[in-house]
Amino acid sequence: MDQLLRLPEELLYLWHTHRAEVLLSAGILFAIVRLALHWRSRRTKEILTPPLSPVHVKVSPLLSPKDASTPVPDTKPSPPPKGSKPGPKRVTGSKKTKSRISPKADPAKAQTIRPIIFYFTVGGSTKVYAEKLAESLRSSANRSVLSPHIHDLTDIDYEDFFTTPIRPTPIYSVPFYLLVLPTYNIDTELDTFLSHLQETHHDFRIDTSPLSGLAGYSVFGLGDQQEWPTEQEGFCTQAIEVDKWMARLTGRKRGFPLGLSNTRGNVEEDMWSWGKGVRAVMEDVAIGRGLGEGVRGSGDAVESADEAEDEDDEEESDTRPRKLTTRQNQTSDLEDMKVPIPVDFTTASPNKPTISTQPKPMVPLNSPTHTTLTKQGYTIIGTHSGVKICRWTKSALRGRGSCYKFSFYGIASHLCMEATPSLSCSNKCVFCWRHGTNPVGTTWRWEVDEPGLVFRGMKEGHYRKIGMMRGVPGVRAERFGEAMRIRHCALSLVGEPIFYPHINALLGMLHKEHISSFLVCNAQHPDQLAALGPVTQLYVSIDASNKESLRRIDRPLYRDFWERFQRCMDILRAKRFTHRTVFRLTLVKGFNLEEEAEGYADLVEKALPGFVEVKGVTYCGTSTAAGAGLTMQNVPFYQEVCGFVLALARALERRGLDYGIAAEHAHSCCILLADRGRFFKVPAKPSVSTQALDGKGEVKVVEGEKKWHTLIDYPAFFRCLESGRPFGPEDYVGEPTPEWALWGRGGFDPRDVRVDRKGRPREAVVSGKVEEMGE
Structure with missing residues (x-):
């Protein structure tokens, strides 16, 4: 009986004496068992996997959930991403399959597009064209491209739209900006709008491309080609400037080439052709195809703002989007204006023509x-x-x-x-x-x-x-x-x-x-x-x-x-x-x-x-x-x-x-x-x-x-x-x-006679009892 009572004490003594050796042995044993199990499972997978088949099967994002278990065959290594840094890369053994969608398309980002139209007018004709464009887009609206919103540039706060993209309704839609702009030779709200775009781009407190959240943008300009035959001579200058600055603020997300129309031609036909192309681009973006490779100005923005400006300058001088074909059989539009070419001294290239810097009249005689x-x-x-x-x-x-x-x-x-x-x-x-x-x-x-x-x-x-x-x-x-x-x-x-x-x-x-x-x-x-x-x-x-x-x-x-x-x-x-x-x-x-x-x-x-x-x-x-x-x-x-x-x-x-x-x-x-x-x-x-x-x-x-x-x-x-x-x-x-x-007595001179709109005498208005605050 005494020996049985001493047994727990001896076991406790042994544990305190040899516990380090016991714990170390248990750990080594657990590691050996885990490695053995891992080696056995790997051998099994190698036996079951057919030759020339990738080990890691990548599911195409184009497949529906019920087909997610179907592997995508691939025998070619994927090319390195453009602009990626040198160094070791992780090889997955698969790449995207070829399909009708362009290699740059990202179907996973399919979204709803909300067109937002901006216009400016003094005579009223540009407003009419913008409303017709909105009606055209509204008639073709669907689940992917919603009905457009339209805004006069004089009625909005620029910071709500052109410093950060506006949040359209519904919240899951993405805005696509369309700007319909005439050109003037006087100081108008367009000059203020251009100044805002430039200041936003050069403001160190704001991101280089604050409008990069847009799905895209496109500009349509109106001008008088008879008075200013070419772009260098002033045809649609302000629209061209807006297009250039929007390219920088959006990270070069020009969705469709700049459209230019002669107001002495058929503006409606030109705008219909431009609007048709814009609508096709928005539909492509909505289903995930992106802006595409063939659209000038689209693509990823470079990291350096200086490089972006240099490239934009080269693009403006060498690869200017061609204006749309116009007719010459119509009367002059109210928005036809002569305009000198403005110059931005911070980004002007040496090969560009020198423009006179003389100040111009605030209100020219013929404006x-x-x-x-x-x-x-x-x-x-x-x-x-x-x-x-x-x-x-x-x-x-x-x-x-x-x-x-x-x-x-x-x-x-x-x-x-x-x-x-x-x-x-x-x-x-x-x-x-x-x-x-x-x-x-x-x-x-x-x-x-x-x-x-x-x-x-x-x-x-x-x-x-x-x-x-x-x-x-x-x-x-x-x-x-x-x-x-x-x-x-x-x-x-x-x-x-x-x-x-x-x-x-x-x-x-x-x-x-x-x-x-x-x-x-x-x-x-x-x-x-x-x-x-x-x-x-x-x-x-x-x-x-x-x-x-x-x-x-x-x-x-x-x-x-x-x-x-x-x-x-x-x-x-x-x-x-x-x-x-x-x-x-x-x-x-x-x-x-x-x-x-x-x-x-x-x-x-x-x-x-x-x-x-x-x-x-x-x-x-x-x-x-x-x-x-x-x-x-x-x-x-x-x-x-x-x-x-x-x-x-x-x-x-x-x-x-x-x-x-x-x-x-x-x-x-x-x-x-x-x-x-x-x-x-x-x-x-x-x-x-x-x-x-x-x-x-x-x-x-x-x-x-x-x-x-x-x-x-x-x-x-x-x-x-x-x-x-x-x-x-x-x-x-x-x-x-x-x-x-005095307060409470109306304030109308008793020596005069107050009349109504038809000139008939009427009683003067008296506010009534003098309140205690008055004297």
């Missing part, structure tokens, strides 16, 4: 932009300026009321000239009346007219238009005589006045003749704003309270538009002691009206302007406005504007800002808020009420009562300016704001 603006009532001055008589000037001449500037600041509309020294703008606002007809740009690259020429042209053009009013029924003789002497100038017609390089010299000429200056800018040019000299009143358009809303409403061309906007707010805060500053808020229902009062209050707190004008957007009723996404449904009612102003006033009060509702002009759907500490004070002279008491025509004098002083003392402004001493907005504050212009 469609000149024609369109002239039809709209503009007088074009020189190469980049314009003047137009305002509808309120016509109204004031007939005694039918002046605009809101008379109610707020004492400017009689028949004494005011509306002009601009720059027809170009850096925004494409959805509510702009000149949408798509005026030039756009981010840098001044045109001829510059002398300020003297611009000033003389403005006056001559304005007086000529006033003179044309002498025969209009209802024009008052005394006001017509007064109108022949300009007293005020609103630099707010179209474009960006502060963009003009000699804006301070032009302002000096206005002030020298005692013409007040109201300058409007869009908060996108901080350097010019900081350098701006004296101006009677400085407006800044504040169309949104946050970055995304500003992008949707103003559609700025600058990529750093929000940073520029914020810098302008800081500059305005600094200028509030030297300039009479005004925020101009344009309310667009569905864009910036709903729940943005708090955001606007933050901007007011940051810039501290003297005044805040809130105005409902005016719908111009044109197809271009509708194309920009604006309809009558986006025009707010006056009651909605009043509600927004009250909400904004309460938001400012919560921030401790002393602003109050000072005046209104209901007919313009416009309301004015003002800094109470600077413009609500006791008059220098006792105020006299013009309201009759008990119907006896008596007046009463009120002493010591604070009143709003939003009017401007214009003679005092010129005295301050001519003194040469520093001065501020408080030095030329005018008389108290008229009673009829």
